[in-house]
Amino acid sequence: MSEVPSLTYFKGRGFAQFSRVALSYLNVPFENVTVETVDDALREKLPYGQLPIFRDGDFVVAQSQTIARYIAKKYNFAGKTLQEETKVDEVISAIHSDLFTALSPATLDKEKLKNITFPKIFGKYNNELKEKKYLVGDSYTIADLYVYVAYEYIQFRGFSEDVNATQYPQLEELKKYFESNAGVQEYLKNRPETQF
Ligand SMILES: N[C@@H](CCC(=O)N[C@@H](CS)C(=O)NCC(=O)O)C(=O)O
Incomplete structure (x- = not known):
């Protein structure tokens, strides 16, 4: 093994x-x-x-x-308390169920993604990161990593005109942080x- x-x-x-x-x-x-x-x-x-x-x-x-x-x-990347872990789970669930599901070729609706889903998901995290350095608690967690990976993946899937440093400067900073590792x-x- x-x-x-x-x-x-x-x-x-x-x-x-x-x-x-x-x-x-x-x-x-x-x-x-x-x-x-x-x-x-x-x-x-x-x-x-x-x-x-x-x-x-x-x-x-x-x-x-x-x-x-x-x-x-x-x-030890999942949050330090039950409540932090739960907030981390919330981010993971939102990205899978609200964003990744919407990328399915069978139901792909580009206008809905651009006008509703991206602002709802990326706008929320971008605003939160204006106020604090980490999405959950006082250190990086898999919630931050999920947002970085989703942000970069959406650009890769052809939406870099809609999801980029101009609209989401804090997420661009998050990307820079993870990509400096x-x-x-x-x-x-x-x-x-x-x-x-
Ligand atoms: N809910 C599962 C879904 C897994 C899934 O849909 N896997 C697909 C690829 S993304 C698969 O294995 N497809 C090949 C097949 O079903 O034969 C997860 O999140 O892991």
Whole structure:
């Protein structure tokens, strides 16, 4: 069995990017396992028949948000009190359910994203970061990292005219902070070019 934890997903960023960036930022060595498809042999090993999965010793966990929360809790990046942890969860849930769901090709509505979803999500966090340095508590948490990854991903998905330093200067600062981290820089340097 591998000594280091492994994260298995497709080559693209998709649902694995938050955990890949978190592990890189936290300087946790991990095996970044990528697959082309989920074949029958792999599918039967997956708790929900889908990727990503995270393996830590003999512990296996699925569901991208849960994987990210597990990593954050294990490496003290999830908030220091129950209330901080809950506010961190709120950010993770908002980004998955309000933003990522809206990117699904079947229901993609670009005007709604630009006029409603981006201001609702990124406007909120940008305003909060005008008043304080961290979204939750008195140090960086996975909530800040989630917002950075989502901000950068939305730009990558073709919305950099709508989501950028002019509209969201505090989020641009957050991006600069995470991208100045050596682990994140290494990850970005090696990240393959993909469409999603
Ligand atoms: N709720 C799950 C969704 C996982 C999911 O939809 N995985 C997709 C890729 S993003 C998948 O494994 N697709 C391949 C398949 O179903 O065969 C999560 O957040 O991890």
